Amino acid sequence: MTKNLAFAILVAVGTCQHSPQTTFTNPILDTGADPWMFRHDDYYYLTYTNNVNVKLFRSKSLTQWSDAESKTIFQPVPGMNYSTDIWAPEIHQIEGRWWVIFTADPRNDSPPPEVEMWCEYSCPAVHHRMYVVVGMGNDPWTAQYQFQGQLETYDQFAIDGTYFRHGDHLYHIYSCWYRKYDGWPANLCITKLSNPYTTASRFSERQIISVPEYAWEKTPFGRASNDRLSSNEGPQQLTNPTTGQEFLIYSAARSDNRNYCLGQLELVGEDPMNPSDWRKHPYPVFYQNPSESAFGVGHASFTTSPDGSEDWMVYHGMKDPTNGWSARTIRAQKFDWNDDGTPNFPKPGYGPYQVPNGQ
Numbered sequence: 601m602t603k604n605l606a607f608a609i610l611v612a613v614g615t616c617q618h619s620p621q622t623t624f625t626n627p628i629l630d631t632g633a634d635p636w637m638f639r640h641d642d643y644y645y646l647t648y649t650n651n652v653n654v655k656l657f658r659s660k661s662l663t664q665w666s667d668a669e670s671k672t673i674f675q676p677v678p679g680m681n682y683s684t685d686i687w688a689p690e691i692h693q694i695e696g697r698w699w700v701i702f703t704a705d706p707r708n709d710s711p712p713p714e715v716e717m718w719c720e721y722s723c724p725a726v727h728h729r730m731y732v733v734v735g736m737g738n739d740p741w742t743a744q745y746q747f748q749g750q751l752e753t754y755d756q757f758a759i760d761g762t763y764f765r766h767g768d769h770l771y772h773i774y775s776c777w778y779r780k781y782d783g784w785p786a787n788l789c790i791t792k793l794s795n796p797y798t799t800a801s802r803f804s805e806r807q808i809i810s811v812p813e814y815a816w817e818k819t820p821f822g823r824a825s826n827d828r829l830s831s832n833e834g835p836q837q838l839t840n841p842t843t844g845q846e847f848l849i850y851s852a853a854r855s856d857n858r859n860y861c862l863g864q865l866e867l868v869g870e871d872p873m874n875p876s877d878w879r880k881h882p883y884p885v886f887y888q889n890p891s892e893s894a895f896g897v898g899h900a901s902f903t904t905s906p907d908g909s910e911d912w913m914v915y916h917g918m919k920d921p922t923n924g925w926s927a928r929t930i931r932a933q934k935f936d937w938n939d940d941g942t943p944n945f946p947k948p949g950y951g952p953y954q955v956p957n958g959q
């Protein structure tokens with residue numbers, strides 16, 4: 601017995617030294633919001649909102665980021681319209697280049713009073729716009745990044761923009777207001793692009809494909825009197841790899857409290873610029889889980905396990921929902937698909953969970 605036990609301990613110690621971890625816990629990063637992760641060749645790449653610049657991180661592991669390499673790929677010069685509040689960066693490979701799309705504004709969310717006075721409610725975000733940086737080269741790590749310019753949104757509020765690809769066409773989907781000085785609600789708008797930095801459709805062709813209409817898209821929950829703090833934002837394209845169904849997963853309600861959640865649009869027609877070709881799910885598809893102290897979960901992006909067999913979501917959430925934006929941390933979980941082809945997101949939590957297949 602003693603000899604067998606000793607042997608077993610030896611084997612166990614050997615296993616610990618040479619095998620990678622089989623589980624992980626959330627969060628995968630202790631601070632940060634609006635995570636955007638993708639896999640390219642043998643690496644995962646991650647960027648997220650840090651307010652001051654765009655940093656790119658890379659790791660061989662989807663869930664291990666504490667010792668990841670990092671580099672700054674965009675540092676704005678001061679005094680420009682895009683110098684502050686750098687939010688929600690994403691990096692897409694389109695036609696052989698890396699396109700960094702992000703939100704920025706000129707002066708830390710504080711427009712002059714003679715601009716702000718036009719808004720129906722307070723609207724510090726009135727000067728937020730979308731901007732593009734391009735990276736030349738096939739490898740996102742060694743690519744040479746340079747500022748490309750603004751992505752036109754008709755000189756109106758625009759945040760959380762993403763590229764949406766359908767057929768041969770490229771679209772910009774972003775969080776928008778109906779009119780220049782609305783303040784609220786924040787809707788989802790779509791415009792057509794002729795390339796990743798050029799809007800091809802006129803203002804009259806801009807379409808609103810989602811507004812915060814349900815109780816869970818408003819803040820506070822079910823707010824009846826007006827649309828203040830009611831948001832649709834953080835849109836992300838998600839394609840069912842088996843059926844080809846196209847989804848737009850977005851964030852709803854308000855990012856600084858427990859009710860932030862994910863909503864779902866499905867493209868059920870042929871034309872993303874036709875609002876009636878989108879079908880909205882009447883309930884949130886990913887939302888707070890108080891029994892595990894997982895609150896304010898949203899702004900997801902999507903990637904796969906190293907062997908490509910599993911779909912993973914990377915999102916932010918809060919353990920303490922009472923302290924606003926600074927409480928957000930970055931998390932990852934596996935998700936599946938329902939029989940009707942829609943994504944089946946898990947309940948948010950902290951694990952431990954199995955690491956991605958092949959990690």
Ligand SMILES: *[C@@H]1O[C@H](CO)[C@@H](O)[C@H](O)[C@H]1NC(C)=O
Nearest residue numbers: 680681706726727750755756
């Ligand atoms: C900066 O933003 C303001 C307000 O949107 C706009 O009127 C102005 O043309 C912008 N400046 C440049 C150089 O784009």
